Amino acid sequence: MRTLKPPFNALASLRLAIFIILSMAALAAVGTITEARYNAEVAQKLVYQSVYMYTVMGLLIVNLIAVMIDRWPWQQHHVGFVIAHIGIITLLFGAWLTQKYGVDGTLMFEQGQERRSVVTHDRQLAVYSSLDGNSLRSIYETDVDFLTHPVSPEKPFVVPLGSDEMKFIQFENFAFRESEILESSKTRDGPAIRFQLENPNVNMTQWLRRDSHSRNGEIDLGPAIVVLADSPPPPNGRNAVVLVPNSTQTALDYVIYNKDNSVRKKGRVKQSETVETGWMGMKFRLLRYLPHSKENVSYKVSPTASPLSTSALRFTFQNQEYWLGLDSALRIYLADRMFMVSYGHRQLELEFPLRLKKFSVGMYEGTERAASYESLVEVPNLGQVTISMNEPLKFQGFTFYQSSFEKNEKGEPVASILSVNHDPGRWVKYVGSLMMVLGSVILFYFRRVKWLSHLSK
Amino acid sequence: MIRLLLGLCLVLGAGSASAAETGKPLETLPMQDGGRIKPFDTFARETLQLVYGKKSYEGKSATEVVFTWLLIPDHWMTTPFIEVRHAGLKEALKITSDERWLTPQSLFTNERLPLVIQELQSLRERGEKLNPYQQAVQRLESQLGLFQAVRNGTALRFVPNPKSDRWLAVAELEGDLKDSFVAMSKGFVEAVSGDQAASENFMTAVATFIDKARAQAPEKYADMTRIGWEQHLNQFHPFKWAWIIYLSGLLVLLWMFSGGPRWTNSLSWGLLVGGLALHGYGMGLRIYLAGRPPVSNMYETVVWVPFCCVLLGLILERIQKTKLLLACASTVAIFCLILTDLAPTVLDGSLQPLEPVLRSTFWLSTHVLIITLSYAAFFLAFAVGDVLLFFYLKDEHKFSVQIQAGTLSIYRAIQVGIVLLAFGIILGGIWADYSWGRFWGWDPKETWALISLLGYVAVLHGRLVGWVKNFQLAAASVVGFSLVVMSWYGVNFALGAGLHTYGFGAGGVEYVAGFVVLHLLWVAYVSTARYGSSKKVTSR
Structure with missing residues (x-):
């Protein structure tokens, strides 16, 4: 037993405690700076949930237990010390429970929509295959975290697909999507146009492309839509410019519809020609016409997080390189089949659906400043419930909080975002916290008594 | 027309x-x-x-x-x-x-x-x-x-x-x-x-x-009536009068320290209580007008913290009979209140409506009130530490009585601060859990509050090992306050990240950084001077 003494003393020592406390403080400080430079997720993954942090926390628990054993048998003046230290251990245990078994995600729905899928923070990579282009079969699915497990051309993340494999060779946490439309030599590829719409108030230039596997390409410009189609689709009650390729390869047939579905105008337009649409002096100019086109998507690396940046993956498959953005899917067509690769947040299905009846924003009088957000939600067996800021809904072990909302271009709210949470460690953490504070108060009270008696000597 | x-x-x-x-x-x-x-x-x-x-x-x-x-x-x-x-x-x-x-x-x-x-x-x-x-x-x-x-x-x-x-x-x-x-x-x-x-x-x-x-x-x-009171608040500007009265109280205290008559004791007390009353009156008016506790932006906390500081100083002084506490508390109050007058763009005193998430005022107010109360305790410890360092620089034997008493004050203030800060952080966690669904999320504001707490806890543990003696405690109370400055001001004005965005602002970074750096240099200077002189003593 005696030989065990020195290492045990070291584990129970106050010096180790001070070292641990200061290390935790230093790590936490690094974390906040990381968050300011990048974002909360990076700070979480690279600092707060890093090996270093877990090591320090582990040491802390060992130290707390060792020091309590060391002081055995406890005396009256140890009460505060023991309660505070057990409180800290309980708190950390609760935090671990939350981390391990808790759910934290978001649920977004538009008014009238019914949803049950919760988007979590975990990311998932999945591959589907299809022989006929319609029915998809999942052939690969896994959780991935390229931030803590980086990839490179030398050390790629490999997804085996029969005799072939996909090699993920680059991950960028912050990147901007860039797309380029080019002429294609494959006659299977769909057409693309670049056009300009202009009147004294509006001047916009856009690309519009029809995918080889869809019948229409369409851009909604608010008051009007522009459609690029195989054959003229029936009008759908909107102002529309419909363009249909013909056998000439240099010109397109066009039809302009009014809101009342009547045909305003018909004709043929060549590259760099202009058509008067007749709506508010709007001119339609065909700047470029590619009978067969392809879209090259790439991502440009951004040094820091910005609201427009997204994460992106680069991978190789059959000697071709592809970029894949977060929360998107890419279809790769081979001679005999199609693969779809998707990279996105993992979704969790609730056992019950929620329906958003109404979402409203209250404003401070006479301003555009929001004073409150409120979602009226229909819950099975509960009926209609209002979820507002600071007034969450608790249901079947989950808690739903009003988190934020989505706006359209006009600034009107269109969708409500709830944060969904399941936390089995909640009460453990509360009890731990209470013990910690209570313990410190008792501890300091006894130290005061000691100090005063020391002073009076 | x-x-x-x-x-x-x-x-x-x-x-x-x-x-x-x-x-x-x-x-x-x-x-x-x-x-x-x-x-x-x-x-x-x-x-x-x-x-x-x-x-x-x-x-x-x-x-x-x-x-x-x-x-x-x-x-x-x-x-x-x-x-x-x-x-x-x-x-x-x-x-x-x-x-x-x-x-x-x-x-x-x-x-x-x-x-x-x-x-x-x-x-x-x-x-x-x-x-x-x-x-x-x-x-x-x-x-x-x-x-x-x-x-x-x-x-x-x-x-x-x-x-x-x-x-x-x-x-x-x-x-x-x-x-x-x-x-x-x-x-x-x-x-x-x-x-x-x-x-x-x-x-x-x-x-x-x-x-x-x-x-x-x-x-x-x-x-x-409300309009009238608000106009009165603008016109009367009680915080200005409060610091003027604190200042006169401080001057009377200094007179007492340098051997003034006995009645200066009661007069200084009276003046500080009077200043506190005016200070409280001003805050009371703001609470009445805004309908919420006075801690929802930088300006309000810079007014609230010195109030707590003076209050805490008066209470601790009753227990410990250390006049130094009163001098330090009133200095902090004068400093903060003058600051709010000097930097109106950084410390915007206008009464603004609250962001939606802050509208449930109970938990919000409780956790911020308690955390800022702990800042007040640390601020007081900081000020006392500053003065003790001055005594050490002058002659630590001549001032040994003051140093002993001051150390006790610092120790007590840090203890009060730790308990309040820990409690406040936990209440903040409960509030976050209640309105966002997460108890602890490593948000920079809460993380820096934790860092401050850990810093002061390390100091108290260091005292148990014997690493932190009286001098080190004074130095630590000054250095430790840098952490508080970071969590109080730095996160919102320098770091600018996280969920506490409603408290974000801009300006004054260079002055606050200067304040912190000067104090660190001051601690370094006094430590070196003291280390040098203690060496001389032993070599003799």
Whole structure:
């Protein structure tokens, strides 16, 4: 037993405690700076949930237990010390429970929509295959975290697909999507146009492309839509410019519809020609016409997080390189089949659906400043419930909080975002916290008594 | 019709300081602005502060100045009173003059300004953080926007609208209301150059206008008692009187330390309690007017913390009989309160409506109140530590009694601070759990609060091992306060990340950093000096 003494003393020592406390403080400080430079997720993954942090926390628990054993048998003046230290251990245990078994995600729905899928923070990579282009079969699915497990051309993340494999060779946490439309030599590829719409108030230039596997390409410009189609689709009650390729390869047939579905105008337009649409002096100019086109998507690396940046993956498959953005899917067509690769947040299905009846924003009088957000939600067996800021809904072990909302271009709210949470460690953490504070108060009270008696000597 | 007044108003444009009281009746004219109903006095002060950088203009009250923007806009167009101080912004606008104030005319016709504002706009659309230059552009944009909106009457919403939550602006007034407003304006002009009778006429005209405005929608109109109190708060400025009284208390204390008569003891106590009462009175008024605890922005905490500091100082002094505590507490209070007067753009004292998430006030207020209370305890420990370091530098044997007593005070203050901070962090966790669904999320504000807590806990543990003796405790209380400064100010103003965005602000980083660095240097200097002298002692 005696030989065990020195290492045990070291584990129970106050010096180790001070070292641990200061290390935790230093790590936490690094974390906040990381968050300011990048974002909360990076700070979480690279600092707060890093090996270093877990090591320090582990040491802390060992130290707390060792020091309590060391002081055995406890005396009256140890009460505060023991309660505070057990409180800290309980708190950390609760935090671990939350981390391990808790759910934290978001649920977004538009008014009238019914949803049950919760988007979590975990990311998932999945591959589907299809022989006929319609029915998809999942052939690969896994959780991935390229931030803590980086990839490179030398050390790629490999997804085996029969005799072939996909090699993920680059991950960028912050990147901007860039797309380029080019002429294609494959006659299977769909057409693309670049056009300009202009009147004294509006001047916009856009690309519009029809995918080889869809019948229409369409851009909604608010008051009007522009459609690029195989054959003229029936009008759908909107102002529309419909363009249909013909056998000439240099010109397109066009039809302009009014809101009342009547045909305003018909004709043929060549590259760099202009058509008067007749709506508010709007001119339609065909700047470029590619009978067969392809879209090259790439991502440009951004040094820091910005609201427009997204994460992106680069991978190789059959000697071709592809970029894949977060929360998107890419279809790769081979001679005999199609693969779809998707990279996105993992979704969790609730056992019950929620329906958003109404979402409203209250404003401070006479301003555009929001004073409150409120979602009226229909819950099975509960009926209609209002979820507002600071007034969450608790249901079947989950808690739903009003988190934020989505706006359209006009600034009107269109969708409500709830944060969904399941936390089995909640009460453990509360009890731990209470013990910690209570313990410190008792501890300091006894130290005061000691100090005063020391002073009076 | 308002334009007709132009000729008359030229008299005013020439300006006479004797008319300082002319605008008085306008001060309590209720209006709707920034999401609440406030007296015109408040609006005018806030506006002038933003546009001109001060709360009065060449001896004229804000109310008069801002009101005349509406009456004689052409005069103001050519008066240099738009504050532009950022050198980079001046350069971007190709302005060569070194003047602090520019005329609206020169800015409105500046060719570069639209481009500069366009740039800012695109940055804002991308949701990016603004650097000091961009913040200066943003300020100029709102200065000009506000001047413009006052000038054309769209910002001045004096009349409640029965059909909408939005009050009617001067520019939207019609018929009888418009006539009444014009009459009031005329009354103002006549009162400026006129006699007692003209002033009385003006007062009646204002009262008539208020009655007519109220008649539009009586249930929506302002509570005149509240308006009166707010105008009183603006006028009286209790925090200024509070620091003046604290200062006299501090001087009496210093007199007592240098051997003043016995009664200076009670007098200093009386003065500090008096200062505290005024300080509390001012905060009470703000709580009444805002309807919430006084801790929802930087300004409010910089007023609240010294209040707690003095209170804590008085309580600890009763227990420990250490007069040094009182001197330190009052110094902290004077420092903070003067700061709020000196830096009105960084510490914005205007009463603002709250973000939605802050509207459940119970948990919010409890956790912030308690955490800021702990800041007060650490602030007090810091001030005492500073003084002890001074004693150490002078002669630690001569001052050993004071050092002993001061160490006890620091120790006690740190203990109080630790318990409060731990409790406050946990309450913050409970609030976050309750409104966001997460107890602890490593948000920078909470993380820095934790770092401060860990720092002070390390100090107390160090004392148990014997690493932290009296001198080190004094030094640690000064160094440790840097952590508090970081979590209190730094996270919101320097780091600018995380969920506590509603407390974010800009400005003053260099001064606060200077304050921290100077204190670290001071600690280093005293430590070296003391280490050097102790070496000499042992070598002898």
